[in-house]
Amino acid sequence: MRTLFIRVIAIVFAILPVFASAIEINQKPFVIPELKQWVGKNDMFRTTATSRIVVPKSNASLLHVAKLFAEDYKTIFGQELVISEGKANKGDFTFKTASNKELGKEGYQIKISDIVEITAPESVGIFWATRTLLQMSEQSKERELPKGEIKDWPDYALRGFMIDCGRKFIPLQFLRDYVKIMAYYKMNTFQIHLNDNGFKQYFKNDWNKTYSAFRLESETFPGLTAQDGHYTKSEFIDLQKLAEEYFVEIIPEIDVPAHSLAFSKYKPEIGSTEYGIDHLDLFNPETYKFIDALFKEYLEGENPVFRGKRVHVGTDEYSNTKKDVVEKFRYFTDYCIRLVEGYGKQACVWGALTHANGETPVKSENVLMLAWHNPYAQPDTMIEKGYDLVSIPDGLLYIVPNAGYYYDYLNHDKIYNEWTPAQIGNKVFSDTEPKILGGMFAVWNDHAGNGISTKDIHHRVYPAIQTLATKMWTGKSKTLPFDVFDSKRHDLSEAPGINIQGKIGKEPALVYEQSEVKKGSKMKYREIGYNYTVSFELEGTDEKKGTILFSTDETQFYLSDPIKGMLGFARDGYLNTFNYRVKEGEKVLITICGDNKGTRLYINGKLHDNLSMKTQWYNEGKDKMYYTQTLVFPLDKAGDYNSRIRNLKVYNYCKE
CATH class of the missing domain: 3.30.379.10 (Chitobiase/beta-hexosaminidase domain 2-like)
Known part of the structure; x- marks a missing residue:
């Protein structure tokens, strides 16, 4: 019996480390x-x-x-x-x-x-x-x-995101922050779409009144550069240098011959009279002289403005109704490819050569094609022709904020569980197909003037960065269920020192309070993002128009807006006002609740005004645009007001 006991004890002590190891x-x-x-x-x-x-x-x-x-x-x-x-x-x-x-x-x-x-x-x-x-x-x-x-290690060499800066100006600091956000999630390619135009049905069906912009400083063509927001050459160079430091490649895109209203407004003779002046006239020699000079400005010299190895020349969505136009479009595409290559860069194009099927040869060797819509460029055919592809299927990876088509927010569950860059539309390739270099997703600001802010864009793009970064790096080898991934991703920051979301705290709570806010004072936090509640007691005076209560460098919350003298806010060039005016001697509790759908004003606890999405109609009800009235609430500094602000409370949830 004693021998058996000793053996049992020996076995127990032998297996204890195994159990401990398994647990630890x-x-x-x-x-x-x-x-x-x-x-x-x-x-x-x-x-x-x-x-x-x-x-x-x-x-x-x-x-x-x-x-x-x-x-x-x-x-x-x-x-x-x-x-x-x-x-x-x-x-x-x-x-x-x-x-x-x-x-x-x-x-x-x-x-x-x-x-x-x-x-x-x-x-x-x-x-x-x-x-x-x-x-x-x-x-x-x-x-x-x-x-x-x-x-x-990554499954795909190219992991990217494209942002449309043409229809909506995206401030330089936002782009600089996005370089760091992308790098934090191991995404390495950032395409910046530098010119585009709105849809003429929202501008009285008149191309001359339709919004358009080219976002780079130009000395070759004085007056071409957009005055409502652009990047100087030195700023754009510095952006690329920052990206290089973070191992992110910036691909600048000048989009021709469609989406080119900014160019034809500047030089009307190169606009097409047949297809609309947002299309360049491919049969006019002046068009080619303009293109030569424009690209030369940013590509020539030992230290060109476009520093990287790739440049995107656009080339999509041109008419294919006539054979001679198709052949001329193919010639133009080949011309732009070789123009860029002449400066030592690799040319990138949007896929369009199924749509523009013809006989005129278009160079394919060492050309990178973004495969976005299979009827425009069948990816298997493009691979056979020798193009390297980027998978950017519009039916899955296009965000068009609050437009009512494509995606407002991507279907992250579907992307996470079903997609890899080997799937382009209805075509599925081997995950080791060498001609598919990787993938991208895109945000298109189609509806110029729809009230969308850069904060709204970020609210849509940031979760897409997290999801797509996983799929472009990990491919099919991810192991976490989507609900676990979706829950745990909220524990990560956007990038070191970056908080475009305006997050304060992780759990729903009162995150900041101040007994009195004196004019000109500085707050602890810069801003509070969706979803939030900000409340304060106001003892009002008759404030002059333009009186700011709280602000950041980009956003102003007004006690008295500059136009009507109402409570309101301005951001991204848009002014939104509540149906409320501060009155002399009035004592009132003001509460603002904001989320990604709109901004609500409560007076003494009762809903007073709701600035939600509204529908704007055009052309006698034939066309509509959804206008967005959201606000990431500014808290950075108090303005120069005469009213008294007490008992400020900030909650990181909608306390309604």
């Missing part, structure tokens, strides 16, 4: 995009007061990544990581490059023990690894990292 093994961390491989170990890595980033200082590229990581770590966590060289100690991060064919150009390995060791074939992989570490750390209250080993 760290589970796969949640990051976006999902990690390809994870081997969990026991325990956690913790930084110390002396934690460093250890990197060979002779390696300038790794030193650059180390500086970015140190800056971002300090921004998020407040701890400064010294960059050093030599032997790593407990609590340090180490960076080194080493060849590894399995990982490809952008892959990386991370070994997390008492030291975090990052290894990658190239510095871009080291950079993506730092994004992984930052995401893992920000989900831990103690910024701990689970010990284990990561191997990660």
